[in-house]
Amino acid sequence: MTKRIFIVLFLALLLLGGLFGFKFYQIQQVASQVKPPPPAVVAVATVQQAQWPSSIATVGSLTAIAGVDVSNEVVGKIKAIHFESGQSVKKGQLLVELDTDTDQAELKGLQAELQLAKSQLQRSEKMIVKKYLSQADYDQNQAQLAQAMAAVEAKRTRIEKKRIQAPFSGELGIRMVDLGQYLSEGTPIVSLQQLDPIYLDFTVPERYMSLLDNQQAILATVQAYPDRVFSGKIFAISPAVEKDTRSIKVRAQISNKDKVLRPGMFVQVKIESGKSIPVLTLPDTAITYNPYGNSVFLIEQTDQGLTVQSRQIVSGQSREGRVEIISGLQAGDRVVSAGQIKLRNGMPVTIDNQPAPGERENIQ
Known part of the structure; x- marks a missing residue:
């Protein structure tokens, strides 16, 4: 009984092996008849040396x-505006006036102190001649007069700074302040260009x-x-x-x-x-532009025939359909100028007999 089972298994394995062998033979025959895809047909352009006018x-x-944002040097409330947005102005033209009522009142007080200091110094000059006044008191009266004059001048300067004028001739922009507005130091009033x-x-x-x-x-x-x-x-x-x-x-x-x-x-x-400068050029269709850098497919001669290899380049100016090649290629190099989408590194190619698309108009 065991011998019969062994014979049946042996025959079954022999039959299955024959079937698998026959199928394998059929697959090999079919595979041997399938031809590899032909090389991609591409148009080719040659890197050319040219003389370009050096534009x-x-x-x-x-x-x-000259361009500034006109602003105020001192604080104050706008009393009057003497310009319109977009107006042309001359150097020194009055633009804005700030309220000076308080400053004018203080100026009158300082002017009265100045007059008093002048009178005191005049009396001192008469008294020091007769030796009725010491030199120290006379010097003090002189200093008081100088201080009074400086105070008056400082107040007048402050009042003048509240009259904001155009620093140069030009065109005003859009007004950025309004009548009655309180301005802190350095508030932009209007652009002047x-x-x-x-x-x-x-x-x-x-x-x-x-x-x-x-x-x-x-x-x-x-x-x-x-x-x-x-x-x-x-x-x-x-x-x-x-x-x-x-x-x-x-x-x-x-x-x-x-x-x-x-x-x-x-x-x-x-x-x-x-002047003219020597440059290397290619048709613009030969260059693939990418955010990380420009590239071309360079044609190379290998043992398997013509193949392509991606090459990074640095491009420059573009004129009449041709692009300046700054680095990455040499004169005489051949690159793919049409059909780059279907290519990958090391892929075999066949060169189209027609000129590159970027050069056909020049030949006709």
Whole structure:
């Protein structure tokens, strides 16, 4: 009985083994007939050496040549307001008067003390000649007169400071106080900005330092007036390079007679130096822009054929569909200019015979 069971099990195992072997053979045959996917077809662009006119494109912001929030030096209640919001004013023009009734009354008292001190000194001068007065008393009367004069002058100065005037000519902003309001020291009253001319502050990468010079012409555009180009000249160049950004601070001056340019405006700046500089360029379609840095897929020749490898680059200016390559590539390197989405490092590729999309218009 045991021998029969053993024979049955042996035959069953032999049958199952044969079935599994046959199935495995079928799977291997099917797998051998499946062809691997063909290499991805990509368009390729070559890193080219070119001479670009050394115009520098950057951005900046406008700053008033003189700009302050007009405020009071002494406390007091507003007695009169002599300006309107948005008004043009001249240097020294009266803007606000604070109440001076108490100060005027105190001034009269100080003036009376001054007159008394003058009279006492005059009598002392006659008495000291006749030796009726000591030198110490005479000196004391002189000091009292000086103190009285200083007190009167201090009170007049305080009264004058309650007449708040424009420190320079310019344009007023929105009034921030009201009639009868009590002002503590340093309360902002109104913004005053000198708008003509106006400063333009911007930064330039340190590699362009040799292209900058005082009195160099610049062109500026703002979003508020896209059809206008404002011209100016470089006014000052910082003598030091910023350590964090490796850039140079530059200040230009722009004529603003119609006062359309206002402090704080965002400005696009272009600087023409009249020189040419050598640059490496690629079509902009070849570059993948990411928050953590720009990259390209570099074509490499390996034992398996052409493959791609991601390469980090530093890009610069962009002109007519081509981008300046500052670092990461060399002249003659080939990179993928179309089809990057389907690629990964080490993936085989086939080069499209057509030119790169960014270069086809130039060939036609």
